[in-house]
Amino acid sequence: xxxxxxxxxxxxxxxxxxxxxxxxxxxxxxxxxxxxxxxxxxxxxxxxxxxxxxxxxxxxxxxxxxxxxxxxxxxxxxxxxxxxxxxxxxxxxxxxxxxxxxxxxxxxxxxxxxxxxxxxxxxxxxxxxxxxxxxxxxxxxxxxxxxxxxxxxxxxxxxxxxxxxxxxxxxxxxxxxxxxxxxxxxxxxxxxxxxxxxxxxxxxxxxxxxxxxxxxxxxxxxxxxxxxxxxxxxxxxxxxxxxxxxxxxxxxxxxxxxxxxxxxxxxxxxxxxxxxxxxxxxxxxxxxxxxxxxxxxxxxxxxxxxxxxxxxxxxxxxxxxxxxxxxxxxxxxxxxxxxxxxxxxxxxxxxxxxxxxxxxxxxxxxxxxxxxxxxxxxxxxxxxxxxxxxxxxxxxxxxxxxxxxxxxxxxxxxxxxxxxxxxxxxxxxxxxxxxxxxxxxxxxxxxxxxxxxxxxxxxxxxxxxxxxxxxxxxxxxxxxxxxxxxxxxxxxxxx
Numbered sequence: 001x002x003x004x005x006x007x008x009x010x011x012x013x014x015x016x017x018x019x020x021x022x023x024x025x026x027x028x029x030x031x032x033x034x035x036x037x038x039x040x041x042x043x044x045x046x047x048x049x050x051x052x053x054x055x056x057x058x059x060x061x062x063x064x065x066x067x068x069x070x071x072x073x074x075x076x077x078x079x080x081x082x083x084x085x086x087x088x089x090x091x092x093x094x095x096x097x098x099x100x101x102x103x104x105x106x107x108x109x110x111x112x113x114x115x116x117x118x119x120x121x122x123x124x125x126x127x128x129x130x131x132x133x134x135x136x137x138x139x140x141x142x143x144x145x146x147x148x149x150x151x152x153x154x155x156x157x158x159x160x161x162x163x164x165x166x167x168x169x170x171x172x173x174x175x176x177x178x179x180x181x182x183x184x185x186x187x188x189x190x191x192x193x194x195x196x197x198x199x200x201x202x203x204x205x206x207x208x209x210x211x212x213x214x215x216x217x218x219x220x221x222x223x224x225x226x227x228x229x230x231x232x233x234x235x236x237x238x239x240x241x242x243x244x245x246x247x248x249x250x251x252x253x254x255x256x257x258x259x260x261x262x263x264x265x266x267x268x269x270x271x272x273x274x275x276x277x278x279x280x281x282x283x284x285x286x287x288x289x290x291x292x293x294x295x296x297x298x299x300x301x302x303x304x305x306x307x308x309x310x311x312x313x314x315x316x317x318x319x320x321x322x323x324x325x326x327x328x329x330x331x332x333x334x335x336x337x338x339x340x341x342x343x344x345x346x347x348x349x350x351x352x353x354x355x356x357x358x359x360x361x362x363x364x365x366x367x368x369x370x371x372x373x374x375x376x377x378x379x380x381x382x383x384x385x386x387x388x389x390x391x392x393x394x395x396x397x398x399x400x401x402x403x404x405x406x407x408x409x410x411x412x413x414x415x416x417x418x419x420x421x422x423x424x425x426x427x428x429x430x431x432x433x434x435x436x437x438x439x440x441x442x443x444x445x446x447x448x449x450x451x452x453x454x455x456x457x458x459x460x461x462x463x464x465x466x467x468x469x470x471x472x473x474x475x476x477x478x479x480x481x482x483x484x485x486x487x488x489x490x491x492x493x494x495x
Contacts, residue, residue, distance in 0.1 A: 028145075032165045035157055041097075129325050214227045274401070337366055341364035426443075
């Protein structure tokens with residue numbers, strides 16, 4: 001649906017503000033977690049402030065995508081934005097941990113709508129050729145949020161108190177809502193009075209929730225039995241989901257579309273972003289503090305370099321593809337750069353200057369950004385318009401689930417690996433960078449070698465993940481994105 005230049009600019013500002021809100025929420029909150037948990041007296045439940053949000057956001061993606069297709073993207077987007085603002089207000093007024101976690105779950109549910117439907121609205125209001133550029137602008141919200149979120153969260157917590165970490169969303173959200181009401185066009189749904197796929201929604205939600213919980217708990221010996229039960233529930237629920245989708249008249253996740261080469265290969269490439277990079281980023285500061293004996297502040301330079309590389313190449317690749325229409329080279333080059341950077345990381349000995357791994361992770365970020373937002377636009381261009389929301393949700397879902405599971409697995413490998421190799425007398429539960437840095441040089445060297453030995457196969461495995469991404473990129477059809485609006489057709493729209 002073409003829009004006037006002025007209206008489209010207003011739409012872009014509204015979508016960018018909303019995407020930034022959703023992306024910033026977790027990074028800002030992370031800094032204030034210890035303060036929040038301490039004031040509410042629930043340190044043992046602190047992780048659920050984050051887990052509840054991410055879990056709700058992940059499992060609701062296909063549901064929101066299907067709702068957008070049936071009801072209309074505009075209506076669901078505006079409702080999600082209002083719900084997000086209300087949940088942010090409720091988070092700040094929380095008086096106990098149960099209240100806060102409940103409000104965070106609602107916030108996560110509405111965040112799924114903000115992120116997903118921003119992409120869907122862009123897809124419905126631009127041509128396939130224009131789409132990569134604008135998708136890159138919207139996608140830039142995520143790396144920018146990683147860069148500024150922790151600092152902003154710390155300043156807000158120290159200056160105004162932790163409730164304002166949530167309350168700052170309210171004025172920004174209200175302004176974005178007003179802009180969205182004016183700028184977002186009416187995008188009618190295409191559900192010709194079909195019944196909503198309730199069986200698919202329920203089985204998928206249960207299956208994904210159980211899968212995420214199993215992956216989150218597997219690294220904790222105390223929760224190993226619960227992780228086993230959750231894994232069994234996940235297998236049974238996802239099997240039931242497959243049966244439900246094969247029989248549904250209007251499935252919540254149209255599995256038949258994955259027979260389309262572009263959609264199948266593009267979804268695999270999208271998963272690389274979550275599995276290959278998002279999963280390791282959170283552990284990089286710990287690795288450099290222990291293996292390279294840096295301070296917490298200095299160790300943060302490496303993820304910053306990674307995210308900055310991602311931001312730059314995301315914007316550049318989107319602009320270039322919109323100019324030329326040619327897209328296939330970017331995921332090929334990007335996955336190759338990611339594989340090469342992580343392979344080098346697995347081989348680097350400890351004791352090198354910090355700029356060496358910083359450059360290598362910057363290369364990984366550059367490679368990932370080259371296809372991070374672009375691949376969503378490519379898959380959308382191959383999808384029928386009537387199922388644009390569902391397909392966009394599926395691409396985001398594989399990325400989110402991949403990141404969640406890989407993050408949990410990597411955390412378990414690090415925890416068990418380091419604990420098994422530490423010399424007698426060092427308690428892994430109380431081992432901090434400060435303790436290591438105060439130890440004799442010989443012990444510091446030993447701990448650095450242990451961390452290098454544990455992380456090296458992790459980097460190598462992630463390099464292998466990017467190598468699989470190269471294969472998926474090769475399978476993408478060559479061609480150019482058309483510069484015309486495409487109709488709802490299950491046939492490839494990539495010319």
